[in-house]
Amino acid sequence: MTGDSYNFAYLDEQTKRMIRRAILKGLAVPGYQVPFASREMPMPYGWGTGGVQVSAAVLTPEDRFKVIDQGADDTTNAVSIRSFFQRTAGVETTTATEEATVIQTRHRIPEAPLGEGQILVYQVPIPEPLRFLEPRESETRKMHSLEEYGLMHVKLYEDISRHGHIATSYAYPVKVEARYVMDPSPIPKFDNPKLNDCPAIQLFGAGREQRIYALPPYTRVTSLDFEDHPFEATKADHPCGLCGAGDSYLDEVIVDDAGGRMFVCSDTDYCESRQRQSHRGKDAA
Amino acid sequence: MQTQTLEGGFTAPAEQAAHAFRSVMEAMARPGTIHDIAGAEPPAPLSRAAGAVLLTLCDTDTPLYLAGALDCEAVRAWVSFHTGAPLTGPQSCMFALGNWDALAPLDAYPVGTSEYPDRSATLIVETPELAAEGVTLKGPGIKDSAALSLPETAAFQANAALFPLGLDFIFTSGARIAALPRSTEVL
Numbered sequence: 495m496t497g498d499s500y501n502f503a504y505l506d507e508q509t510k511r512m513i514r515r516a517i518l519k520g521l522a523v524p525g526y527q528v529p530f531a532s533r534e535m536p537m538p539y540g541w542g543t544g545g546v547q548v549s550a551a552v553l554t555p556e557d558r559f560k561v562i563d564q565g566a567d568d569t570t571n572a573v574s575i576r577s578f579f580q581r582t583a584g585v586e587t588t589t590a591t592e593e594a595t596v597i598q599t600r601h602r603i604p605e606a607p608l609g610e611g612q613i614l615v616y617q618v619p620i621p622e623p624l625r626f627l628e629p630r631e632s633e634t635r636k637m638h639s640l641e642e643y644g645l646m647h648v649k650l651y652e653d654i655s656r657h658g659h660i661a662t663s664y665a666y667p668v669k670v671e672a673r674y675v676m677d678p679s680p681i682p683k684f685d686n687p688k689l690n691d692c693p694a695i696q697l698f699g700a701g702r703e704q705r706i707y708a709l710p711p712y713t714r715v716t717s718l719d720f721e722d723h724p725f726e727a728t729k730a731d732h733p734c735g736l737c738g739a740g741d742s743y744l745d746e747v748i749v750d751d752a753g754g755r756m757f758v759c760s761d762t763d764y765c766e767s768r769q770r771q772s773h774r775g776k777d778a779a
Numbered sequence: 780m781q782t783q784t785l786e787g788g789f790t791a792p793a794e795q796a797a798h799a800f801r802s803v804m805e806a807m808a809r810p811g812t813i814h815d816i817a818g819a820e821p822p823a824p825l826s827r828a829a830g831a832v833l834l835t836l837c838d839t840d841t842p843l844y845l846a847g848a849l850d851c852e853a854v855r856a857w858v859s860f861h862t863g864a865p866l867t868g869p870q871s872c873m874f875a876l877g878n879w880d881a882l883a884p885l886d887a888y889p890v891g892t893s894e895y896p897d898r899s900a901t902l903i904v905e906t907p908e909l910a911a912e913g914v915t916l917k918g919p920g921i922k923d924s925a926a927l928s929l930p931e932t933a934a935f936q937a938n939a940a941l942f943p944l945g946l947d948f949i950f951t952s953g954a955r956i957a958a959l960p961r962s963t964e965v966l
Contacts, residue, residue, distance in 0.1 A: 502793035511838050514800050519897035521807045522947045522960035524919045528897045554797040639893035695808045710808040710920035
C-alpha cells in the first residue's frame, strides 16, 4: 500500500476535529486533563498512541517533524513514528531540534532551548498524577475539582521520612498556574524546570487513558516541594563521555563485563552537534 | 437548494483544516495575537474567518447556536450542509456564533462543571475590527502582557473570575482571528 491510500496524517477528519476541540479546551484550562475518544492506532498502546494522535491533529504539510525517545532520534520507537508520518502526512523530518516545528517526545525535553514557532508533543502513559495514590477515577476527579492535593504532599513527605530526601526522580508532579497538579509524563525531574515559562506550545497525549492536556507558552509550572526540602533538578554527577557536556542529562551505559561504564548525553542531537563543534569527552574515540 | 449553499467549503479538507486549526490553536495558546485564517467562502453575513472556524471545529457532534442576524436561512443552510452541526439554543450549545450584542447575556451558556470544566461553550464572536491594542491581557500564553480590542471589559473579567470554569472566545473579523481563553486575566 502506498502513502496515497491514507487521509493526510492518517486519521479521518472527524476524529481530528474531536482531538482538535480537546486540544483547545486543554489550552484554555492549563494542566486539566480533557477526556477524548482515543482511537486504535496501528501500533500498540504504550508506544505513543496518544502522542501520535495529537501530532496527527496538529501537523500541516509544511511542518518539519522530529521524534525522540528518551532523547534519542535513532531508537525503534522514534524511527517508526517518524517514518509513519513521513509516509501518511508527507512531512519533512529532521533530527535537529532547532529546525523542527513539531517535536514528538517520549520521556525527555530536548536540551536545546525551544522557540515560539515550535510545538512539543509528549507521549503520556498515566496522565493522572494521583492515580497511584487513589485508583478510583471518580475520586481523583473530585480531588482535582476541590484542589485537594494533600495526598500528593504526604507522598513526597513519606519519601523524605524514608530516604531523607524526595526520592521521586521522574514523572515528578508539578503545579500549573497555582491550580492543577499535573503529571509531566515520565521525564526526569532534571527536565522539570524546562516546562516553566517555555516559549513553545506543549501538548500531552495519553492514548490508552484517553486524556489530552496542554501547557500554553509562558505558563507558570512549579515542581511540588517543601520550604525545607526545595525541589532540585538532579542528574548523574559526570560530564558526557563523548562530548564532555556538563549541563546535559546523562544515560549510564555498561560497556563490558567487568563493571566498566560510561555516561553519555541522552539527547543524541545535542551530543552530536557538540561533537561537530569539536567538543570531546574522555571516552571519545 | 441554492448553489451558494453547496459552495464555499474547503476544497482540500485535510490540508486546509490543518492550516486553519493551527491558526485557531496559535490564537488560543497566545491570547491577544491575531492570525490569518483562510479556505472558506461562506455566504454573507458570515465572515470568511468564522466560516473557516466552523468548518475546522464543528460537525454532527457539536450543537451550534446561531445568534441574532446570523440565524438566517443562508447561514443555516450553509452550516447544515458543510458541517451537519445540529442547531440549538444557548443553554445546550458547544459553539455559539454571532455578533457581540446578539450573543449576550453570557450567563445563558454552559460554563462546564467543576469536575469537567471542558464541557463549556466556545463563543465565536464576529467583530468589525481586530487590533492588538485596547484592553491589557495577562496570563498563560502571554510573555509579559498583550493587548486586544475587546468589545467590552467587564464581561470578560467576570468570565475569567470563574476559572477553571468559564467560556472561551474566538474573535473573527474578515479573514483574521484572535482568541481569549478563560485563563486570561483581563485588566
